[in-house]
Amino acid sequence: MIYRFNVGWVAARFYQVTFMRRMMLSFASWFLTAATIPPCYARPTNLSVVLAKGPYSLTCQQGRQLIRDVQAIYARENIKLNLRRFRCIANPKKSRDRLTGHGIDNTHWWWDEEYFVGKNYRPRWIHHAILPPIQHDNSLWLAGQAYQSCISGHKVSTSNATIVSALGEPRYRHSVIAAAHEIGHSLGADHDNSLPATIMHGAALQYVNLWNNWLPISQATLTTIRQCNRGR
Numbered sequence: 487m488i489y490r491f492n493v494g495w496v497a498a499r500f501y502q503v504t505f506m507r508r509m510m511l512s513f514a515s516w517f518l519t520a521a522t523i524p525p526c527y528a529r530p531t532n533l534s535v536v537l538a539k540g541p542y543s544l545t546c547q548q549g550r551q552l553i554r555d556v557q558a559i560y561a562r563e564n565i566k567l568n569l570r571r572f573r574c575i576a577n578p579k580k581s582r583d584r585l586t587g588h589g590i591d592n593t594h595w596w597w598d599e600e601y602f603v604g605k606n607y608r609p610r611w612i613h614h615a616i617l618p619p620i621q622h623d624n625s626l627w628l629a630g631q632a633y634q635s636c637i638s639g640h641k642v643s644t645s646n647a648t649i650v651s652a653l654g655e656p657r658y659r660h661s662v663i664a665a666a667h668e669i670g671h672s673l674g675a676d677h678d679n680s681l682p683a684t685i686m687h688g689a690a691l692q693y694v695n696l697w698n699n700w701l702p703i704s705q706a707t708l709t710t711i712r713q714c715n716r717g718r
């Protein structure tokens with residue numbers, strides 16, 4: 487009886503010490519981060535990105551640059567996206583995206599549901615796939631898809647990206663805005679269709695041009711993102 491009692495006491499004491507030490511450490515790290523940056527962004531949001539290479543897609547290097555540009559857009563508003571994983575792979579989804587009468591009959595769903603959720607999903611991370619453009623009617627189309635994570639808690643999104651259109655017009659900026667828009671949904675933002683257009687406008691890509699030097703993020707969008715990420 488005495489032996490068993492001692493073992494139980496030692497185990498309980500050991501647990502208590504490590505638990506207290508862990509609490510002190512987590513409080514110390516919380517204090518260090520919370521004291522220096524606003525509380526809603528005390529932790530950076532981890533980002534996992536995969537670039538699927540295919541016809542007219544970005545190169546691996548261009549994909550990394552695109553993510554750096556997206557990070558810069560959010561960093562200006564003190565929203566930190568921490569790129570934890572970047573994969574560059576040959577497109578494993580062979581079937582082509584197609585445009586149909588009711589929208590895009592596409593492979594975006596496959597990426598959301600099979601690629602990320604199936605085997606590459608980290609809860610609380612934001613997952614984004616950069617896909618080749620959609621080829622339709624001799625044009626290259628850019629689109630995107632995302633779940634609004636404050637509702638679903640499902641932070642996966644996709645966007646198409648390319649450097650130039652089929653007519654040779656620049657499309658890199660559009661590709662950056664498409665990715666930033668979808669990642670905005672993963673941060674909890676909804677569409678903001680007020681004008682002048684901002685990143686979360688439902689048709690944001692129509693407003694991208696060479697002169698407006700990226701689209702800004704609206705105050706309403708920032709408020710939503712901050713509210714959403716406060717409880718993260």
Ligand SMILES: [Zn+2]
Nearest residue numbers: 667671677688
């Ligand atoms: Zn949207």
